[in-house]
Amino acid sequence: MQIRKSAEDYLEAILMLSKQGSAVRSIDIATMLGVSKPSVSHAMKLLREDGYIAMDRYGTVTLLDKGAEIANHIYERHRVLSSLLERLGVNPEVAREDACKLEHDLSDESFDKIKEYFLRNISEIE
Structure with a gap:
């Protein structure tokens, strides 16, 4: 992919x-x-x-199907990362912009751990 x-x-x-x-x-x-x-x-x-x-x-x-799989993967990363940054106090617009940068370069391992932590400690992705 x-x-x-x-x-x-x-x-x-x-x-x-x-x-x-x-x-x-x-x-x-x-x-x-x-x-x-x-x-x-x-x-x-x-x-x-x-x-x-x-x-x-x-x-x-x-x-x-092939495009939807990638789009959903990237969109999930964007939502999780921007929600996490906002919860940390980052301005929503800046959080969205930074999530766009991070969503492409972050390893699957790191993203999975961030998502796991986020869901365990915050439990709600916007």
């Missing part, structure tokens, strides 16, 4: 946008990530070619 950080960001954004209940389109992804539409188009092409997403003729983006 080794892919680039930027691809993980795109997959996570697609997941988060899909949780809002409406169809996910490239413009929504561009807005959420603060990138240009051509950048999103290029990323969607690569993700589609690698079997992470599907796009219909209307431009609606859907995660395929």
Whole structure:
């Protein structure tokens, strides 16, 4: 499950946008990530070619199983890390930004221990 950080960001954004209940389109992804539409188009092409997403003729983006697995993995890391940082007193916006940095580089072992500690001592992930 080794892919680039930027691809993980795109997959996570697609997941988060899909949780809002409406169809996910490239413009929504561009807005959420603060990138240009051509950048999103290029990323969607690569993700589609690698079997992470599907796009219909209307431009609606859907995660395929392989993409959903990665997106859920990254999103869980983001939620746990940002919640933990906020509980430690970090400003929520800073906590979200720092979680974005940490979620990609933290080893599975370290993340699992953080999550275990968090759940044992705090018991609620926001």
